[in-house]
Amino acid sequence: MAVVGTTKKSGWAVFWFLLGFTIFGTAAVGTGIIGLLAGSALIVLSGFTFRAARREEGV
Numbered sequence: 001m002a003v004v005g006t007t008k009k010s011g012w013a014v015f016w017f018l019l020g021f022t023i024f025g026t027a028a029v030g031t032g033i034i035g036l037l038a039g040s041a042l043i044v045l046s047g048f049t050f051r052a053a054r055r056e057e058g059v
Contacts, residue, residue: 009053017046 024039 009049009056013046013050013053015046016042016049020044020046 020039020042022039023035023042027033027035027039
């Protein structure tokens with residue numbers, strides 16, 4: 001059984017989540033709706049990527 005977070009795909013999921021969360025957080029402070037949408041989209045993308053990685057790892 002593989003440990004979650006060991007594949008390249010899992011690493012990208014974490015990267016996209018952190019990037020999305022950072023963009024979303026800075027947009028909430030004042031950069032506008034485009035930043036909120038971009039951050040939200042990256043967070044959603046990371047969820048799909050992480051689920052695909054979990055399926056690939058058999059977890």
